[in-house]
Amino acid sequence: MSEFTIKNPLIEQRADPWIYKHTDGYYYFTASVPEYDRIELRRSKTIEGLTNADAKVVWVKHESGLMSANIWAPEIHYIDEKWYIYYAAARTSETNDGLFDHRMFVLENSSANPLEGEFVEKGQIKTKWESFALDATSFEHKGVRYLVWAQKDPEIFGNSNMYISEMENPWTLKGEQVCITTPEYDWEKIGFLVNEGAAVLKRNGRIFITFSASATDFNYCMGILTADENSDLLNPASWHKTPEPVFVTSEETGQYGPGHNSFTVSEDGTQDILVYHARNYKEIEGDPLYDPNRHTRVQPISWNEDGTPHFGVPVPDAKKVNN
Structure with missing residues (x-):
C-alpha cells in the first residue's frame, strides 16, 4: 500500500468538492466557487496536481430567470460514454x-475530455414537488441507475430530507421517489434541519451514503446511511442511519464544519480517499454561506473490523496526510 502524502488544504476557497478518477487516468475536480456564478472543471493525473491545475469555466449562470443565481455543488459523472x-x-x-x-x-x-467540447443544458430534474432541491448525485447498482438528492417536502417541517429514485436517463427520474432520511437527531438540527450532500461508496457487500447535516458553520458534520447490497434500495427500511455523526469539527486540529464530501481513490487504487470541505476558524462574520473559506481537503479512509468506513478526525492544515 502506497503512502498518501498530500498536505491540506488541497484547493482553497472551493466548497462542496467533487473529485472523480476516470478510466483515462485523470482526476476531474469541480466544486462551488465563492461567487456562486459558474461551474469550473480541472483535471490532473494526480490528486495533488489538482491544486495548481488550470480551471476551465465550462458553464456560466444565466442573466435572469432559472439558473441565474447561487450555483451550488456541481458534480461530474461519466454515464453511457458521456459526461x-x-x-x-x-x-x-x-x-x-x-x-x-x-x-x-x-x-x-x-x-x-470534458474540458473540451460543449456542455449542453438538459434541463431541470423534475421531482414530486416544485420545491427547494439540490445536491443531486448518481450511482449505478446491479444494472440500475439511481439518483439521490436533498429536497424540501412541503408537508414536513424542516429544510431538506434526502430521497432516492430510479432514473430513466441521466436527467429524468423514473417511478416513485422515496425518502431515506430526515433530520431526527440533535446533531442534524442545529441552525437548520438539514440532510444534504449525499455521496455513495460501495464496499464490503454494502452501500454507504454519507450526508451532511445542520447549518454550514462549525456545526456542519457528516452522517452515514447503510444498506445491504442485495436489499431493495427503493425501500426506506433498507437504509439504516448511524445514530451518531461520523465526521465532525475538531478543535484540536483546527478544522471546523467538515462536510459535503465525495469519495475518490489513490493513484494506485489501493486506498479510498475522503474529499470534503472545512474551515480553519470557528467564528464567522455574517451568513456562513457567504464566507468563502471552505477549503477542499482530502484524507484516507480506514476500515473497521465490521466492514464499515472509519473517517477519523479532520487532519490539521499543513501537516502531511499519512495513511
Missing part, C-alpha cells in the same frame, strides 16, 4: 435573491 454535470441553481427576481429557491439541473458533454 454529465449535476448542479443546483436558483432564480432571482426584484424581491428575491434566489437563496433557498434552488432546483436541480443537468449538463451533458459528449467529448472524450
Whole structure:
C-alpha cells in the first residue's frame, strides 16, 4: 500500500468538492466557487496536481430567470460514454435573491475530455414537488441507475430530507421517489434541519451514503446511511442511519464544519480517499454561506473490523496526510 502524502488544504476557497478518477487516468475536480456564478472543471493525473491545475469555466449562470443565481455543488459523472454535470441553481427576481429557491439541473458533454467540447443544458430534474432541491448525485447498482438528492417536502417541517429514485436517463427520474432520511437527531438540527450532500461508496457487500447535516458553520458534520447490497434500495427500511455523526469539527486540529464530501481513490487504487470541505476558524462574520473559506481537503479512509468506513478526525492544515 502506497503512502498518501498530500498536505491540506488541497484547493482553497472551493466548497462542496467533487473529485472523480476516470478510466483515462485523470482526476476531474469541480466544486462551488465563492461567487456562486459558474461551474469550473480541472483535471490532473494526480490528486495533488489538482491544486495548481488550470480551471476551465465550462458553464456560466444565466442573466435572469432559472439558473441565474447561487450555483451550488456541481458534480461530474461519466454515464453511457458521456459526461454529465449535476448542479443546483436558483432564480432571482426584484424581491428575491434566489437563496433557498434552488432546483436541480443537468449538463451533458459528449467529448472524450470534458474540458473540451460543449456542455449542453438538459434541463431541470423534475421531482414530486416544485420545491427547494439540490445536491443531486448518481450511482449505478446491479444494472440500475439511481439518483439521490436533498429536497424540501412541503408537508414536513424542516429544510431538506434526502430521497432516492430510479432514473430513466441521466436527467429524468423514473417511478416513485422515496425518502431515506430526515433530520431526527440533535446533531442534524442545529441552525437548520438539514440532510444534504449525499455521496455513495460501495464496499464490503454494502452501500454507504454519507450526508451532511445542520447549518454550514462549525456545526456542519457528516452522517452515514447503510444498506445491504442485495436489499431493495427503493425501500426506506433498507437504509439504516448511524445514530451518531461520523465526521465532525475538531478543535484540536483546527478544522471546523467538515462536510459535503465525495469519495475518490489513490493513484494506485489501493486506498479510498475522503474529499470534503472545512474551515480553519470557528467564528464567522455574517451568513456562513457567504464566507468563502471552505477549503477542499482530502484524507484516507480506514476500515473497521465490521466492514464499515472509519473517517477519523479532520487532519490539521499543513501537516502531511499519512495513511
